[in-house]
Amino acid sequence: MKQRDPEAAEKAADVSGQVARTGLVRTLGQLGLPFLQPVLAFLLLLALWQLIVTIFGVPQYLFPGPIEVIERGIRAAPKIWANYTTTLRSAVLGYLLAVVVAVPGSLIIAYSAFAEKSLFPGLVLLHITPKVTLAPIIIAWLGFGVLPKVVVTALLCFMPIMLNGILGFRSIDPEIVYLSQSCGARPWEMFWKVRLPNALPTLFTGLKHAASLALVGAVIAEFIGGNHGLGYYLVTVMDNMQTDLGLAIMAAMTTIGLAFFFGIQIIEGLAIPWHVSKRRREGR
Amino acid sequence: MTAASLAERAREVSYPVGAALVALAVWEAGVRLFKVPRFILPLPTSIVTEGLKRSASITPHFWITSYEATVGLVAAILVAIPLGLLFSYSTFLRRSFYPLLVFIDEVPKIAFAPILITWFGFGLEPKMILTFIVCFFPIFLNSMAGFSAIEEEFINLGRSAGAREWEMFWKIRIHSAMPNVFVGLKMAAASAMTGAVVAEFLAADQGLGLFLQRALSELNMALGFATIVTMWVIGLAFFYGMTLIESWAIRWHVSKRGGRTEIL
Numbered sequence: 001m002k003q004r005d006p007e008a009a010e011k012a013a014d015v016s017g018q019v020a021r022t023g024l025v026r027t028l029g030q031l032g033l034p035f036l037q038p039v040l041a042f043l044l045l046l047a048l049w050q051l052i053v054t055i056f057g058v059p060q061y062l063f064p065g066p067i068e069v070i071e072r073g074i075r076a077a078p079k080i081w082a083n084y085t086t087t088l089r090s091a092v093l094g095y096l097l098a099v100v101v102a103v104p105g106s107l108i109i110a111y112s113a114f115a116e117k118s119l120f121p122g123l124v125l126l127h128i129t130p131k132v133t134l135a136p137i138i139i140a141w142l143g144f145g146v147l148p149k150v151v152v153t154a155l156l157c158f159m160p161i162m163l164n165g166i167l168g169f170r171s172i173d174p175e176i177v178y179l180s181q182s183c184g185a186r187p188w189e190m191f192w193k194v195r196l197p198n199a200l201p202t203l204f205t206g207l208k209h210a211a212s213l214a215l216v217g218a219v220i221a222e223f224i225g226g227n228h229g230l231g232y233y234l235v236t237v238m239d240n241m242q243t244d245l246g247l248a249i250m251a252a253m254t255t256i257g258l259a260f261f262f263g264i265q266i267i268e269g270l271a272i273p274w275h276v277s278k279r280r281r282e283g284r
Numbered sequence: 285m286t287a288a289s290l291a292e293r294a295r296e297v298s299y300p301v302g303a304a305l306v307a308l309a310v311w312e313a314g315v316r317l318f319k320v321p322r323f324i325l326p327l328p329t330s331i332v333t334e335g336l337k338r339s340a341s342i343t344p345h346f347w348i349t350s351y352e353a354t355v356g357l358v359a360a361i362l363v364a365i366p367l368g369l370l371f372s373y374s375t376f377l378r379r380s381f382y383p384l385l386v387f388i389d390e391v392p393k394i395a396f397a398p399i400l401i402t403w404f405g406f407g408l409e410p411k412m413i414l415t416f417i418v419c420f421f422p423i424f425l426n427s428m429a430g431f432s433a434i435e436e437e438f439i440n441l442g443r444s445a446g447a448r449e450w451e452m453f454w455k456i457r458i459h460s461a462m463p464n465v466f467v468g469l470k471m472a473a474a475s476a477m478t479g480a481v482v483a484e485f486l487a488a489d490q491g492l493g494l495f496l497q498r499a500l501s502e503l504n505m506a507l508g509f510a511t512i513v514t515m516w517v518i519g520l521a522f523f524y525g526m527t528l529i530e531s532w533a534i535r536w537h538v539s540k541r542g543g544r545t546e547i548l
Binding site for chain 1: 296
Protein backbone atom coordinates (compact mmCIF):
# COMPACT_ATOMS: atom_id res chain seq x y z
CA MET A 1 0.00 0.00 0.00
CA LYS A 2 1.02 3.52 -0.69
CA GLN A 3 0.94 4.72 2.88
CA ARG A 4 4.16 2.90 3.49
CA ASP A 5 6.41 5.49 1.99
CA PRO A 6 6.78 8.44 4.35
CA GLU A 7 6.01 11.04 1.74
CA ALA A 8 2.57 9.64 1.07
CA ALA A 9 1.89 9.38 4.77
CA GLU A 10 2.86 12.99 5.19
CA LYS A 11 0.58 13.96 2.39
CA ALA A 12 -2.25 12.08 4.02
CA ALA A 13 -1.61 13.90 7.26
CA ASP A 14 -1.61 17.17 5.36
CA VAL A 15 -4.99 16.43 3.88
CA SER A 16 -6.43 15.85 7.33
CA GLY A 17 -5.09 19.17 8.50
CA GLN A 18 -6.74 20.95 5.66
CA VAL A 19 -10.25 20.00 6.44
CA ALA A 20 -10.92 22.67 8.94
CA ARG A 21 -12.36 25.89 7.63
CA THR A 22 -8.82 27.17 7.42
CA GLY A 23 -8.32 24.69 4.58
CA LEU A 24 -8.47 27.04 1.64
CA VAL A 25 -5.53 29.23 2.52
CA ARG A 26 -3.32 26.37 3.49
CA THR A 27 -4.21 24.39 0.43
CA LEU A 28 -3.31 27.28 -1.82
CA GLY A 29 -0.12 27.92 0.11
CA GLN A 30 0.96 24.33 0.24
CA LEU A 31 0.37 23.59 -3.36
CA GLY A 32 3.07 25.92 -4.60
CA LEU A 33 4.11 24.35 -7.84
CA PRO A 34 1.35 21.73 -8.20
CA PHE A 35 -0.94 24.76 -8.20
CA LEU A 36 -1.14 24.28 -11.94
CA GLN A 37 -2.97 20.98 -11.70
CA PRO A 38 -6.14 22.20 -9.98
CA VAL A 39 -6.26 25.20 -12.30
CA LEU A 40 -6.04 22.90 -15.29
CA ALA A 41 -8.71 20.63 -13.81
CA PHE A 42 -10.93 23.65 -13.29
CA LEU A 43 -10.45 24.90 -16.83
CA LEU A 44 -11.09 21.42 -18.14
CA LEU A 45 -14.37 21.24 -16.22
CA LEU A 46 -15.43 24.62 -17.61
CA ALA A 47 -14.59 23.50 -21.13
CA LEU A 48 -16.52 20.27 -20.62
CA TRP A 49 -19.50 22.21 -19.30
CA GLN A 50 -19.47 24.55 -22.30
CA LEU A 51 -19.06 21.63 -24.67
CA ILE A 52 -22.00 19.68 -23.24
CA VAL A 53 -24.23 22.74 -23.32
CA THR A 54 -23.27 23.52 -26.92
CA ILE A 55 -23.41 19.98 -28.29
CA PHE A 56 -26.69 18.97 -26.70
CA GLY A 57 -28.25 22.37 -27.30
CA VAL A 58 -29.41 22.76 -23.70
CA PRO A 59 -31.76 25.75 -23.56
CA GLN A 60 -29.96 28.75 -22.12
CA TYR A 61 -32.68 29.61 -19.64
CA LEU A 62 -32.23 26.17 -18.10
CA PHE A 63 -28.51 25.63 -18.10
CA PRO A 64 -26.25 28.20 -19.71
CA GLY A 65 -22.60 27.60 -20.48
CA PRO A 66 -19.83 29.38 -18.59
CA ILE A 67 -19.25 31.84 -21.44
CA GLU A 68 -22.86 33.00 -21.30
CA VAL A 69 -22.66 33.33 -17.54
CA ILE A 70 -19.53 35.47 -17.71
CA GLU A 71 -20.90 37.59 -20.56
CA ARG A 72 -24.18 38.13 -18.78
CA GLY A 73 -22.39 38.86 -15.51
CA ILE A 74 -20.26 41.56 -17.14
CA ARG A 75 -23.26 43.13 -18.82
CA ALA A 76 -25.22 43.21 -15.58
CA ALA A 77 -22.21 44.25 -13.51
CA PRO A 78 -23.53 47.67 -12.40
CA LYS A 79 -26.78 46.17 -11.19
CA ILE A 80 -25.02 43.28 -9.47
CA TRP A 81 -22.64 45.72 -7.80
CA ALA A 82 -25.50 47.85 -6.45
CA ASN A 83 -27.04 44.78 -4.82
CA TYR A 84 -23.63 43.49 -3.80
CA THR A 85 -22.91 46.45 -1.54
CA THR A 86 -26.31 46.07 0.13
CA THR A 87 -25.68 42.42 0.98
CA LEU A 88 -22.12 43.07 2.04
CA ARG A 89 -23.28 45.84 4.37
CA SER A 90 -25.96 43.64 5.98
CA ALA A 91 -23.51 40.78 6.43
CA VAL A 92 -20.77 42.96 7.93
CA LEU A 93 -23.13 44.83 10.27
CA GLY A 94 -24.78 41.61 11.40
CA TYR A 95 -21.44 39.98 12.02
CA LEU A 96 -20.21 42.96 14.03
CA LEU A 97 -23.42 43.01 16.05
CA ALA A 98 -22.90 39.33 16.91
CA VAL A 99 -19.29 39.99 17.93
CA VAL A 100 -20.21 42.99 20.07
CA VAL A 101 -22.85 41.02 21.96
CA ALA A 102 -21.27 37.57 22.06
CA VAL A 103 -17.74 38.40 23.22
CA PRO A 104 -18.75 40.31 26.38
CA GLY A 105 -21.53 37.77 26.92
CA SER A 106 -19.09 34.89 26.83
CA LEU A 107 -16.84 36.76 29.27
CA ILE A 108 -19.67 37.18 31.77
CA ILE A 109 -20.67 33.54 31.51
CA ALA A 110 -17.10 32.30 31.72
CA TYR A 111 -16.42 34.39 34.84
CA SER A 112 -19.59 33.45 36.69
CA ALA A 113 -19.88 29.82 37.71
CA PHE A 114 -23.59 30.28 38.34
CA ALA A 115 -24.29 31.77 34.92
CA GLU A 116 -22.24 29.07 33.27
CA LYS A 117 -24.01 26.23 35.04
CA SER A 118 -27.41 27.72 34.25
CA LEU A 119 -26.87 28.90 30.69
CA PHE A 120 -24.18 26.81 29.05
CA PRO A 121 -26.28 23.63 28.45
CA GLY A 122 -29.07 25.73 27.01
CA LEU A 123 -26.62 27.55 24.75
CA VAL A 124 -25.27 24.26 23.44
CA LEU A 125 -28.80 23.18 22.65
CA LEU A 126 -29.52 26.50 20.95
CA HIS A 127 -26.35 26.12 18.94
CA ILE A 128 -27.69 22.94 17.32
CA THR A 129 -31.18 24.27 16.67
CA PRO A 130 -31.64 25.61 13.16
CA LYS A 131 -31.86 29.35 13.74
CA VAL A 132 -32.68 30.07 10.11
CA THR A 133 -36.25 29.10 11.01
CA LEU A 134 -36.56 32.37 12.93
CA ALA A 135 -35.93 34.48 9.82
CA PRO A 136 -39.61 34.84 8.79
CA ILE A 137 -40.56 35.96 12.32
CA ILE A 138 -37.75 38.51 12.44
CA ILE A 139 -38.88 39.88 9.11
CA ALA A 140 -42.49 39.99 10.26
CA TRP A 141 -41.33 42.04 13.24
CA LEU A 142 -38.84 44.35 11.61
CA GLY A 143 -40.11 44.78 8.08
CA PHE A 144 -38.20 44.93 4.83
CA GLY A 145 -35.33 47.30 5.54
CA VAL A 146 -31.71 46.64 6.45
CA LEU A 147 -32.39 45.92 10.12
CA PRO A 148 -34.03 42.47 9.78
CA LYS A 149 -31.13 41.29 7.58
CA VAL A 150 -28.63 42.51 10.14
CA VAL A 151 -30.53 40.78 12.94
CA VAL A 152 -30.87 37.45 11.10
CA THR A 153 -27.16 37.54 10.27
CA ALA A 154 -26.27 38.33 13.88
CA LEU A 155 -28.51 35.50 15.08
CA LEU A 156 -26.68 32.96 12.92
CA CYS A 157 -23.22 34.28 13.84
CA PHE A 158 -23.88 34.63 17.55
CA MET A 159 -23.65 31.06 18.85
CA PRO A 160 -20.29 29.96 17.47
CA ILE A 161 -18.63 33.10 18.83
CA MET A 162 -20.37 32.82 22.19
CA LEU A 163 -19.61 29.14 22.77
CA ASN A 164 -16.01 29.33 21.63
CA GLY A 165 -15.55 32.49 23.67
CA ILE A 166 -16.81 30.72 26.80
CA LEU A 167 -14.55 27.75 26.14
CA GLY A 168 -11.60 30.03 25.50
CA PHE A 169 -12.00 32.21 28.57
CA ARG A 170 -12.77 29.23 30.76
CA SER A 171 -10.03 26.82 29.85
CA ILE A 172 -6.85 28.19 31.27
CA ASP A 173 -4.01 26.28 32.80
CA PRO A 174 -4.28 26.87 36.58
CA GLU A 175 -0.51 26.88 36.86
CA ILE A 176 -0.31 29.95 34.68
CA VAL A 177 -2.84 31.64 36.95
CA TYR A 178 -0.87 30.67 40.08
CA LEU A 179 2.37 31.84 38.54
CA SER A 180 1.04 35.24 37.61
CA GLN A 181 -0.65 35.58 40.98
CA SER A 182 2.57 34.86 42.81
CA CYS A 183 4.26 37.41 40.57
CA GLY A 184 1.71 39.88 41.96
CA ALA A 185 -0.42 40.42 38.86
CA ARG A 186 -3.37 42.73 39.41
CA PRO A 187 -6.81 41.58 38.25
CA TRP A 188 -6.79 43.73 35.15
CA GLU A 189 -3.30 42.51 34.32
CA MET A 190 -4.50 38.96 34.80
CA PHE A 191 -7.20 39.59 32.28
CA TRP A 192 -5.24 41.61 29.77
CA LYS A 193 -1.98 39.69 29.80
CA VAL A 194 -3.06 36.17 30.72
CA ARG A 195 -6.71 35.33 30.17
CA LEU A 196 -7.35 37.26 27.00
CA PRO A 197 -4.31 36.04 25.03
CA ASN A 198 -5.03 32.54 26.26
CA ALA A 199 -8.62 32.72 25.02
CA LEU A 200 -7.94 34.31 21.64
CA PRO A 201 -7.08 31.18 19.62
CA THR A 202 -10.35 29.49 20.63
CA LEU A 203 -12.27 32.71 20.16
CA PHE A 204 -10.91 33.02 16.64
CA THR A 205 -12.14 29.50 15.86
CA GLY A 206 -15.62 30.79 16.65
CA LEU A 207 -15.08 34.03 14.74
CA LYS A 208 -14.06 32.08 11.66
CA HIS A 209 -16.99 29.72 11.91
CA ALA A 210 -19.31 32.71 12.27
CA ALA A 211 -17.70 34.43 9.29
CA SER A 212 -18.83 31.58 7.07
CA LEU A 213 -22.40 32.05 8.31
CA ALA A 214 -22.65 35.84 7.91
CA LEU A 215 -23.31 35.77 4.18
CA VAL A 216 -25.80 32.90 4.56
CA GLY A 217 -27.81 34.90 7.09
CA ALA A 218 -27.97 38.02 4.96
CA VAL A 219 -28.91 36.09 1.82
CA ILE A 220 -31.67 34.05 3.48
CA ALA A 221 -33.19 37.20 4.97
CA GLU A 222 -33.12 38.78 1.52
CA PHE A 223 -34.77 35.70 0.03
CA ILE A 224 -37.70 35.99 2.39
CA GLY A 225 -38.24 39.68 2.82
CA GLY A 226 -36.00 41.70 0.58
CA ASN A 227 -36.40 44.57 -1.79
CA HIS A 228 -32.70 44.91 -2.50
CA GLY A 229 -29.52 42.86 -2.19
CA LEU A 230 -28.08 39.83 -3.95
CA GLY A 231 -30.50 37.35 -2.35
CA TYR A 232 -33.51 39.33 -3.50
CA TYR A 233 -31.95 39.92 -6.91
CA LEU A 234 -31.27 36.20 -7.32
CA VAL A 235 -34.87 35.28 -6.56
CA THR A 236 -36.32 37.83 -9.00
CA VAL A 237 -33.86 36.82 -11.70
CA MET A 238 -34.71 33.15 -11.29
CA ASP A 239 -38.42 33.94 -11.36
CA ASN A 240 -37.73 35.18 -14.89
CA MET A 241 -35.75 32.01 -15.68
CA GLN A 242 -32.53 33.95 -16.24
CA THR A 243 -30.28 31.17 -15.04
CA ASP A 244 -27.17 32.71 -16.60
CA LEU A 245 -27.60 35.86 -14.56
CA GLY A 246 -28.50 33.76 -11.51
CA LEU A 247 -25.21 31.88 -11.67
CA ALA A 248 -23.32 35.15 -12.11
CA ILE A 249 -25.02 36.47 -8.95
CA MET A 250 -24.02 33.33 -7.08
CA ALA A 251 -20.42 33.86 -8.12
CA ALA A 252 -20.65 37.41 -6.78
CA MET A 253 -22.01 36.07 -3.48
CA THR A 254 -19.10 33.70 -3.21
CA THR A 255 -16.65 36.58 -3.34
CA ILE A 256 -18.35 38.04 -0.25
CA GLY A 257 -17.89 34.71 1.52
CA LEU A 258 -14.25 34.61 0.50
CA ALA A 259 -13.71 38.22 1.58
CA PHE A 260 -15.06 37.36 5.03
CA PHE A 261 -12.92 34.28 5.22
CA PHE A 262 -9.68 35.98 4.24
CA GLY A 263 -10.52 39.08 6.26
CA ILE A 264 -10.81 37.12 9.50
CA GLN A 265 -7.73 35.15 8.58
CA ILE A 266 -5.75 38.38 8.23
CA ILE A 267 -7.09 39.82 11.48
CA GLU A 268 -6.19 36.57 13.21
CA GLY A 269 -2.67 36.81 11.85
CA LEU A 270 -2.36 40.34 13.21
CA ALA A 271 -3.97 39.61 16.58
CA ILE A 272 -2.28 36.35 17.50
CA PRO A 273 0.78 35.97 15.28
CA TRP A 274 2.43 33.74 17.89
CA HIS A 275 -0.41 31.23 17.61
CA VAL A 276 -0.83 31.29 13.86
CA SER A 277 2.86 30.71 13.23
CA LYS A 278 2.95 27.91 15.78
CA ARG A 279 -0.04 26.22 14.21
CA ARG A 280 1.54 26.44 10.80
CA ARG A 281 4.68 24.76 12.04
CA GLU A 282 2.74 22.01 13.77
CA GLY A 283 0.56 21.46 10.76
CA ARG A 284 3.57 20.75 8.61
CA MET B 285 -25.77 4.65 39.15
CA THR B 286 -25.52 5.24 42.85
CA ALA B 287 -27.91 7.48 44.74
CA ALA B 288 -25.16 10.02 45.32
CA SER B 289 -24.23 10.34 41.65
CA LEU B 290 -27.90 10.50 40.76
CA ALA B 291 -28.37 13.40 43.15
CA GLU B 292 -25.29 15.03 41.67
CA ARG B 293 -26.69 14.68 38.18
CA ALA B 294 -30.07 16.04 39.29
CA ARG B 295 -28.37 19.09 40.76
CA GLU B 296 -26.42 19.59 37.56
CA VAL B 297 -29.57 19.44 35.45
CA SER B 298 -31.56 21.68 37.79
CA TYR B 299 -29.54 24.77 36.83
CA PRO B 300 -30.27 24.85 33.07
CA VAL B 301 -33.86 23.69 33.57
CA GLY B 302 -34.34 26.39 36.19
CA ALA B 303 -32.87 29.01 33.87
CA ALA B 304 -35.20 27.97 31.06
CA LEU B 305 -38.25 28.08 33.36
CA VAL B 306 -37.28 31.51 34.65
CA ALA B 307 -36.85 32.79 31.09
CA LEU B 308 -40.27 31.46 30.07
CA ALA B 309 -41.87 32.93 33.20
CA VAL B 310 -40.31 36.34 32.50
CA TRP B 311 -41.56 36.15 28.92
CA GLU B 312 -45.10 35.22 30.01
CA ALA B 313 -45.21 37.88 32.74
CA GLY B 314 -43.65 40.54 30.50
CA VAL B 315 -46.15 40.03 27.70
CA ARG B 316 -49.09 40.11 30.13
CA LEU B 317 -47.76 43.02 32.16
CA PHE B 318 -46.82 45.31 29.29
CA LYS B 319 -49.81 44.21 27.21
CA VAL B 320 -47.63 43.37 24.20
CA PRO B 321 -49.97 42.78 21.25
CA ARG B 322 -50.35 39.02 20.66
CA PHE B 323 -49.65 39.40 16.96
CA ILE B 324 -46.17 40.62 17.88
CA LEU B 325 -45.16 38.34 20.71
CA PRO B 326 -47.41 35.49 21.81
CA LEU B 327 -47.52 34.03 25.32
CA PRO B 328 -45.49 30.86 25.81
CA THR B 329 -48.63 29.19 27.12
CA SER B 330 -50.64 30.20 24.07
CA ILE B 331 -47.87 28.82 21.82
CA VAL B 332 -48.39 25.47 23.51
CA THR B 333 -52.19 25.55 23.40
CA GLU B 334 -52.29 26.83 19.81
CA GLY B 335 -49.74 24.20 18.76
CA LEU B 336 -51.78 21.42 20.37
CA LYS B 337 -55.05 22.73 18.97
CA ARG B 338 -53.67 22.83 15.43
CA SER B 339 -51.46 19.74 15.75
CA ALA B 340 -53.65 17.86 13.26
CA SER B 341 -52.83 20.39 10.54
CA ILE B 342 -49.14 20.70 11.49
CA THR B 343 -48.48 16.95 11.46
CA PRO B 344 -48.67 16.31 7.68
CA HIS B 345 -46.27 19.21 7.06
CA PHE B 346 -44.01 17.86 9.77
CA TRP B 347 -43.75 14.55 7.91
CA ILE B 348 -43.18 16.22 4.55
CA THR B 349 -40.28 18.31 5.84
CA SER B 350 -38.79 15.37 7.74
CA TYR B 351 -39.08 13.27 4.61
CA GLU B 352 -37.31 15.85 2.42
CA ALA B 353 -34.53 16.30 4.94
CA THR B 354 -34.09 12.53 5.40
CA VAL B 355 -33.90 11.78 1.68
CA GLY B 356 -31.41 14.61 1.12
CA LEU B 357 -29.23 13.58 4.03
CA VAL B 358 -29.23 9.87 3.13
CA ALA B 359 -28.40 10.66 -0.51
CA ALA B 360 -25.54 12.90 0.64
CA ILE B 361 -24.19 10.13 2.87
CA LEU B 362 -24.40 7.57 0.06
CA VAL B 363 -22.52 9.80 -2.36
CA ALA B 364 -20.10 11.66 -0.09
CA ILE B 365 -18.56 8.78 1.87
CA PRO B 366 -17.61 6.64 -1.17
CA LEU B 367 -16.33 9.76 -2.92
CA GLY B 368 -14.25 10.63 0.14
CA LEU B 369 -12.84 7.12 0.09
CA LEU B 370 -12.04 7.41 -3.62
CA PHE B 371 -10.29 10.74 -3.10
CA SER B 372 -8.28 9.33 -0.22
CA TYR B 373 -6.91 6.60 -2.50
CA SER B 374 -6.09 8.76 -5.49
CA THR B 375 -3.43 11.41 -5.19
CA PHE B 376 -4.27 12.51 -8.70
CA LEU B 377 -7.92 13.22 -7.89
CA ARG B 378 -6.94 14.97 -4.70
CA ARG B 379 -4.39 17.21 -6.37
CA SER B 380 -6.71 18.11 -9.22
CA PHE B 381 -10.04 18.60 -7.53
CA TYR B 382 -9.51 19.06 -3.81
CA PRO B 383 -8.70 22.81 -3.98
CA LEU B 384 -11.67 23.27 -6.28
CA LEU B 385 -14.00 21.44 -3.89
CA VAL B 386 -12.78 23.47 -0.94
CA PHE B 387 -13.45 26.55 -3.02
CA ILE B 388 -16.94 25.39 -3.96
CA ASP B 389 -17.53 24.77 -0.25
CA GLU B 390 -17.25 28.54 0.15
CA VAL B 391 -20.20 29.09 -2.16
CA PRO B 392 -23.28 29.83 -0.03
CA LYS B 393 -25.11 26.57 -0.69
CA ILE B 394 -28.55 27.88 0.19
CA ALA B 395 -28.22 30.27 -2.75
CA PHE B 396 -28.89 27.26 -4.97
CA ALA B 397 -32.48 27.30 -3.71
CA PRO B 398 -33.98 29.72 -6.26
CA ILE B 399 -32.12 28.02 -9.10
CA LEU B 400 -33.27 24.55 -8.03
CA ILE B 401 -36.84 25.76 -7.77
CA THR B 402 -36.67 27.13 -11.31
CA TRP B 403 -35.29 23.84 -12.53
CA PHE B 404 -37.43 21.39 -10.58
CA GLY B 405 -40.61 23.23 -9.68
CA PHE B 406 -42.58 23.51 -6.46
CA GLY B 407 -42.50 19.83 -5.49
CA LEU B 408 -40.32 17.96 -3.05
CA GLU B 409 -37.33 17.48 -5.38
CA PRO B 410 -35.69 20.92 -5.07
CA LYS B 411 -35.89 20.64 -1.26
CA MET B 412 -34.26 17.23 -1.28
CA ILE B 413 -31.54 18.38 -3.65
CA LEU B 414 -30.81 21.50 -1.61
CA THR B 415 -30.56 19.35 1.52
CA PHE B 416 -28.22 17.07 -0.40
CA ILE B 417 -25.99 19.99 -1.41
CA VAL B 418 -25.93 21.40 2.12
CA CYS B 419 -25.08 18.00 3.65
CA PHE B 420 -22.61 16.82 1.03
CA PHE B 421 -19.56 18.94 1.80
CA PRO B 422 -19.08 18.36 5.52
CA ILE B 423 -19.43 14.60 5.02
CA PHE B 424 -17.18 14.49 2.00
CA LEU B 425 -14.38 16.66 3.37
CA ASN B 426 -14.34 14.96 6.75
CA SER B 427 -14.50 11.41 5.40
CA MET B 428 -11.68 12.11 3.01
CA ALA B 429 -9.61 13.38 5.89
CA GLY B 430 -10.54 10.34 7.96
CA PHE B 431 -9.71 7.81 5.27
CA SER B 432 -6.45 9.58 4.45
CA ALA B 433 -5.04 10.11 7.91
CA ILE B 434 -4.30 6.67 9.23
CA GLU B 435 -1.54 6.24 11.72
CA GLU B 436 1.26 4.40 10.08
CA GLU B 437 1.79 2.26 13.15
CA PHE B 438 -1.59 0.64 12.65
CA ILE B 439 -0.74 -0.21 9.08
CA ASN B 440 2.62 -1.63 10.08
CA LEU B 441 1.01 -3.61 12.86
CA GLY B 442 -1.67 -4.99 10.55
CA ARG B 443 0.96 -5.92 8.02
CA SER B 444 3.18 -7.74 10.47
CA ALA B 445 0.11 -9.56 11.78
CA GLY B 446 -0.35 -10.76 8.20
CA ALA B 447 -3.55 -8.89 7.36
CA ARG B 448 -4.83 -9.29 3.84
CA GLU B 449 -5.65 -6.30 1.70
CA TRP B 450 -9.42 -6.41 2.38
CA GLU B 451 -8.77 -6.95 6.06
CA MET B 452 -6.50 -3.94 6.08
CA PHE B 453 -9.29 -1.97 4.48
CA TRP B 454 -12.15 -3.26 6.58
CA LYS B 455 -10.51 -3.52 9.96
CA ILE B 456 -8.03 -0.67 9.86
CA ARG B 457 -8.89 1.96 7.31
CA ILE B 458 -12.65 2.02 7.87
CA HIS B 459 -12.22 1.66 11.58
CA SER B 460 -9.80 4.50 12.06
CA ALA B 461 -11.69 6.79 9.70
CA MET B 462 -14.98 6.49 11.56
CA PRO B 463 -14.49 9.23 14.16
CA ASN B 464 -13.74 11.75 11.43
CA VAL B 465 -16.60 10.52 9.27
CA PHE B 466 -18.99 11.02 12.16
CA VAL B 467 -17.78 14.58 12.69
CA GLY B 468 -18.97 15.27 9.16
CA LEU B 469 -22.17 13.27 9.59
CA LYS B 470 -23.14 15.20 12.69
CA MET B 471 -22.47 18.55 11.02
CA ALA B 472 -24.62 17.42 8.09
CA ALA B 473 -27.40 16.11 10.33
CA ALA B 474 -27.53 19.43 12.16
CA SER B 475 -28.04 21.37 8.93
CA ALA B 476 -30.22 18.92 6.94
CA MET B 477 -33.46 20.50 8.13
CA THR B 478 -32.20 23.97 7.27
CA GLY B 479 -31.78 22.97 3.64
CA ALA B 480 -35.32 21.66 3.35
CA VAL B 481 -36.90 24.60 5.17
CA VAL B 482 -35.05 27.35 3.26
CA ALA B 483 -36.25 25.88 -0.03
CA GLU B 484 -39.77 25.70 1.40
CA PHE B 485 -39.61 29.36 2.39
CA LEU B 486 -39.08 30.26 -1.24
CA ALA B 487 -41.67 28.15 -2.99
CA ALA B 488 -43.62 25.15 -1.76
CA ASP B 489 -47.06 23.63 -1.81
CA GLN B 490 -46.49 21.75 1.45
CA GLY B 491 -44.04 21.50 4.34
CA LEU B 492 -43.35 23.37 7.57
CA GLY B 493 -41.63 26.27 5.80
CA LEU B 494 -44.83 26.98 3.90
CA PHE B 495 -46.95 26.45 7.01
CA LEU B 496 -44.86 28.98 8.93
CA GLN B 497 -45.21 31.58 6.18
CA ARG B 498 -48.97 31.05 6.13
CA ALA B 499 -49.29 31.36 9.89
CA LEU B 500 -47.30 34.59 9.82
CA SER B 501 -49.29 36.06 6.95
CA GLU B 502 -52.39 35.53 9.10
CA LEU B 503 -50.49 37.27 11.93
CA ASN B 504 -51.02 34.14 14.01
CA MET B 505 -47.73 34.44 15.91
CA ALA B 506 -48.60 31.71 18.39
CA LEU B 507 -49.01 29.20 15.56
CA GLY B 508 -45.84 30.56 13.94
CA PHE B 509 -43.81 29.92 17.06
CA ALA B 510 -45.38 26.49 17.46
CA THR B 511 -44.28 25.70 13.89
CA ILE B 512 -40.75 26.88 14.64
CA VAL B 513 -40.64 24.67 17.72
CA THR B 514 -41.73 21.77 15.52
CA MET B 515 -38.87 22.54 13.12
CA TRP B 516 -36.43 22.63 16.01
CA VAL B 517 -37.70 19.24 17.13
CA ILE B 518 -36.81 17.85 13.69
CA GLY B 519 -33.40 19.52 13.72
CA LEU B 520 -32.55 18.25 17.19
CA ALA B 521 -33.91 14.78 16.40
CA PHE B 522 -31.59 14.58 13.39
CA PHE B 523 -28.58 15.70 15.36
CA TYR B 524 -29.17 13.53 18.40
CA GLY B 525 -30.19 10.62 16.20
CA MET B 526 -26.81 10.82 14.51
CA THR B 527 -25.07 11.15 17.87
CA LEU B 528 -26.89 8.01 18.99
CA ILE B 529 -25.79 6.12 15.88
CA GLU B 530 -22.27 7.35 16.50
CA SER B 531 -22.19 6.17 20.09
CA TRP B 532 -23.40 2.77 18.90
CA ALA B 533 -21.13 2.50 15.85
CA ILE B 534 -17.90 3.68 17.47
CA ARG B 535 -18.42 2.93 21.15
CA TRP B 536 -14.67 2.61 21.64
CA HIS B 537 -14.12 6.15 20.47
CA VAL B 538 -17.11 7.87 22.06
CA SER B 539 -16.47 6.42 25.50
CA LYS B 540 -12.85 7.47 25.27
CA ARG B 541 -13.80 10.98 24.28
CA GLY B 542 -16.38 11.32 27.03
CA GLY B 543 -17.17 15.02 26.75
CA ARG B 544 -20.19 16.66 25.22
CA THR B 545 -18.39 19.64 23.76
CA GLU B 546 -17.68 17.87 20.47
CA ILE B 547 -20.44 19.67 18.64
CA LEU B 548 -18.39 22.83 18.54
